[in-house]
Amino acid sequence: MAAKGKLTVGLAGNPNSGKSTIFNNLTGAHQHVGNYPGVTVEKKEGKIVYKDYEITFVDLPGTYSLSAHSEDEIVARDFIIKEKPDIVVHIVDASNLERNLYLYTQLQELEVPVILAMNMSDVVEKRGSKINYAGISRLLGKLVIPTVGNKNKGMDELLNAVIDLHEGKIRIEKIGVDYGEEVKSEFDKVTAGIKKMPDVPKGYPLGWLGIKLLENDSWVTGFIAQLHGGPAILLEAEKSRTHLKKHFSDDPEVIIADRRYGFISGVCTEAQTRSPEERHDLSDKIDKVVLNRFLGLPIFALVMYAIFKFTFTFSEPVVGWFETFFEKAGELAAKVIPEGLTQSFVVDGLIGGVGGVLGFFPLVLFMFFAIAFFEDSGYMARAAFVMDRIMHKFGLHGKSFLPMMISTNGCAVPGIMASRTLDNKKDRLITMMVTPFMICGAKLPIFALFIGAFFAQEQGANMMFLMYALSVAIAFGSAWILKKSVFKGETSHFVMELPPYRIPTIQGLLLKMWERGWLYLKKAGTIILLISIIIWAGFTFPQRETKEGEGKEVAAAVQMEQSFAGRIGKFVEPAVRPLGMDWRGGVALMAGVTAKEVVVSTMGTIYSLGEVDPEEAEPLKEALQKDPSWSPLKAFAFLMFCLIYLPCFVAMAVFYRESGPSLEWTLFLIFWTTVMAWVASFIVYQGGRLLGFGG
Amino acid sequence: MKSLTDIKSGRPAVIIFIHGGRGAQHRLCELGLLPGERVTVLQNPGAGPVTICVKGSKLSIGHGLAQKIIVREE
Numbered sequence: 001m002a003a004k005g006k007l008t009v010g011l012a013g014n015p016n017s018g019k020s021t022i023f024n025n026l027t028g029a030h031q032h033v034g035n036y037p038g039v040t041v042e043k044k045e046g047k048i049v050y051k052d053y054e055i056t057f058v059d060l061p062g063t064y065s066l067s068a069h070s071e072d073e074i075v076a077r078d079f080i081i082k083e084k085p086d087i088v089v090h091i092v093d094a095s096n097l098e099r100n101l102y103l104y105t106q107l108q109e110l111e112v113p114v115i116l117a118m119n120m121s122d123v124v125e126k127r128g129s130k131i132n133y134a135g136i137s138r139l140l141g142k143l144v145i146p147t148v149g150n151k152n153k154g155m156d157e158l159l160n161a162v163i164d165l166h167e168g169k170i171r172i173e174k175i176g177v178d179y180g181e182e183v184k185s186e187f188d189k190v191t192a193g194i195k196k197m198p199d200v201p202k203g204y205p206l207g208w209l210g211i212k213l214l215e216n217d218s219w220v221t222g223f224i225a226q227l228h229g230g231p232a233i234l235l236e237a238e239k240s241r242t243h244l245k246k247h248f249s250d251d252p253e254v255i256i257a258d259r260r261y262g263f264i265s266g267v268c269t270e271a272q273t274r275s276p277e278e279r280h281d282l283s284d285k286i287d288k289v290v291l292n293r294f295l296g297l298p299i300f301a302l303v304m305y306a307i308f309k310f311t312f313t314f315s316e317p318v319v320g321w322f323e324t325f326f327e328k329a330g331e332l333a334a335k336v337i338p339e340g341l342t343q344s345f346v347v348d349g350l351i352g353g354v355g356g357v358l359g360f361f362p363l364v365l366f367m368f369f370a371i372a373f374f375e376d377s378g379y380m381a382r383a384a385f386v387m388d389r390i391m392h393k394f395g396l397h398g399k400s401f402l403p404m405m406i407s408t409n410g411c412a413v414p415g416i417m418a419s420r421t422l423d424n425k426k427d428r429l430i431t432m433m434v435t436p437f438m439i440c441g442a443k444l445p446i447f448a449l450f451i452g453a454f455f456a457q458e459q460g461a462n463m464m465f466l467m468y469a470l471s472v473a474i475a476f477g478s479a480w481i482l483k484k485s486v487f488k489g490e491t492s493h494f495v496m497e498l499p500p501y502r503i504p505t506i507q508g509l510l511l512k513m514w515e516r517g518w519l520y521l522k523k524a525g526t527i528i529l530l531i532s533i534i535i536w537a538g539f540t541f542p543q544r545e546t547k548e549g550e551g552k553e554v555a556a557a558v559q560m561e562q563s564f565a566g567r568i569g570k571f572v573e574p575a576v577r578p579l580g581m582d583w584r585g586g587v588a589l590m591a592g593v594t595a596k597e598v599v600v601s602t603m604g605t606i607y608s609l610g611e612v613d614p615e616e617a618e619p620l621k622e623a624l625q626k627d628p629s630w631s632p633l634k635a636f637a638f639l640m641f642c643l644i645y646l647p648c649f650v651a652m653a654v655f656y657r658e659s660g661p662s663l664e665w666t667l668f669l670i671f672w673t674t675v676m677a678w679v680a681s682f683i684v685y686q687g688g689r690l691l692g693f694g695g
Numbered sequence: 696m697k698s699l700t701d702i703k704s705g706r707p708a709v710i711i712f713i714h715g716g717r718g719a720q721h722r723l724c725e726l727g728l729l730p731g732e733r734v735t736v737l738q739n740p741g742a743g744p745v746t747i748c749v750k751g752s753k754l755s756i757g758h759g760l761a762q763k764i765i766v767r768e769e
Binding site for chain 1: 717718720721722723724725726727729730737738740741742743744746750751752753754755756757758759760
């Protein structure tokens with residue numbers, strides 16, 4: 001059967017409206033994650049075939065509005081204007097109609113066919129209120145479909161509506177916001193001016209441009225200014241704005257927002273029967289405890305601890321299976337491939353290097369799962385709230401919490417990019433400077449490896465928690481110093497919605513976990529693999545002849561020390577010796593600048609090459625334990641260095657770009673982190689020795 | 696004149712105006728914090744952000760910004 005055609009459907013909606021759940025329901029596992037061109041906002045697409053149509057769903061960023069306040073909003077409206085989806089489905093949280101419909105008033109100004117999906121319709125019913133969907137449909141002139149995303153209800157109805165609307169079986173009307181006499185007449189003037197402009201690119205809704213000029217939208221103003229005859233229009237718009245300001249004694253954008261809410265309020269009163277005080281019953285009760293002045297922080301600490309406890313307790317056996325798997329793979333390869341360079345390459349370079357990193361894959365997955373759980377339940381927004389007060393004391397911002405959280409167990413690269421949500425440049429730079437101190441998913445294996453090797457099993461989760469606490473302390477301390485010295489001045493504002501608590505869906509959690517986990521796997525399969533090969537080559541060449549009478553073990557050790565990488569390690573050894581490290585630690589740390597997992601894979605290669613009999617290879621953890629040159633104190637000092645020292649290349653490149661680009665700030669970051677790492681590690685090692693914790 | 700930070704937890708208030716930069720003001724308007732709007736302060740710990748209920752949902756507003764929202768206590 002030939003397909004009837006292709007359709008592109010954009011999914012728009014507020015954050016927390018259940019948009020991702022509906023996207024997951026509609027597209028299942030057929031998703032593709034990419035970026036919108038030129039920006040760092042994630043773009044999710046999914047393709048399905050329904051009733052002979054190939055439908056591509058595009059998940060737009062969750063926004064409250066379509067102004068130019070954030071990159072998310074610009075991306076969402078750009079997509080609608082430039083890529084012209086056939087239909088936009090607006091996912092509305094039916095239990096929060098007023099706030100959610102604000103976005104609708106702007107969507108319809110973009111002149112795109114809209115279908116409203118009234119999500120969480122079950123929550124409304126449970127509360128004893130009723131929504132007259134037919135009434136809303138009549139008042140807005142649009143199709144309205146009730147859905148329950150987390151129970152997968154209403155999806156077929158939604159798909160049928162998409163197709164019916166596309167085939168013209170259903171008509172929709174245009175019923176816009178009544179902005180009132182005064183605004184309307186100024187709007188008409190400005191829009192008439194725009195209509196006369198010769199070179200407005202096709203597809204830009206003129207009325208939308210008009211209203212945005214009255215709102216003094218920064219992006220649209222800039223856009224019009226470039227066009228032929230643009231400056232004259234801007235002058236006209238400015239006149240209109242002044243006129244409206246005089247008339248209402250308020251900014252036009254405030255009046256426009258007011259009219260939109262007025263329009264919505266009309267719709268809501270007619271179409272919704274409310275039971276008094278229905279909202280926030282349970283959420284309120286939970287928040288009374290969670291946001292409590294005294295309990296808020298201990299609860300936050302407890303949640304963080306629960307994440308670690310969960311991750312380490314449950315991933316332990318699975319990590320064990322992975323280790324055994326790579327161990328057996330190494331032994332098998334050693335048996336099959338004859339002794340020589342090829343064998344060394346496969347066993348020591350590939351399996352020893354990449355295997356070391358992949359061994360921690362289950363741990364990373366469990367961590368992602370736990371974090372997704374708290375994100376989807378609504379707790380993370382509270383965490384930002386609880387942290388805001390403290391963040392402020394250290395010169396950070398409530399919103400700095402998000403970049404730091406993304407970086408924790410995730411990656412500093414999106415973390416640094418997420419700093420863009422901070423409006424003030426100084427706040428942003430401070431946040432960007434301290435974000436890389438968090439323990440990212442790539443540093444995690446280093447900590448897991450050394451803690452596993454040198455500390456008792458029962459202490460594992462506690463040690464790990466201590467490291468996380470240290471990372472936070474170091475980030476906050478640095479922020480405080482930076483704020484007191486280099487970045488003096490006031491911190492900017494913080495506004496955030498606290499969504500009602502919800503029970504996350506398993507499907508949603510698993511998808512999130514897999515998405516992030518897949519990126520980890522991809523990195524291990526590409527960049528880590530490549531660097532592992534380079535590191536292996538660095539230790540293997542130049543090859544040297546074994547002297548007569550020399551034992552195999554001595555030969556292997558001398559070979560490594562005299563290789564390229566070994567010589568580099570020997571060169572930096574004096575710098576790291578006071579920290580309790582030898583040349584091997586130095587090499588691993590230097591290699592780790594390419595990507596932090598490489599610290600583990602380099603150790604893996606070093607110890608694997610040192611093994612005389614590859615068929616007897618033992619897991620890296622045991623090899624470290626048996627090596628007399630390590631001790632728990634040395635391991636701790638080493639981890640301290642790993643915790644603080646300079647971010648990986650990619651993170652530095654992103655920092656450079658996002659900081660201006662500014663070479664000075666980037667150099668400052670490098671200098672600052674290296675010095676701090678050395679000093680902290682020195683204090684731990686030498687202090688520990690003085691206190692008698694052994695050498 | 697009272698600002699949002701002067702309202703105790705559990706008390707309602709009506710917004711009179713917001714002073715502060717244009718960007719911040721517009722952002723708050725779009726979230727429903729319009730002059731004349733009735734809000735309820737859910738949590739005001741005295742320091743740190745203030746949580747309010749506006750247009751049926753909860754917003755958490757940083758202390759500095761909340762100080763710039765001028766209200767009339769009901």
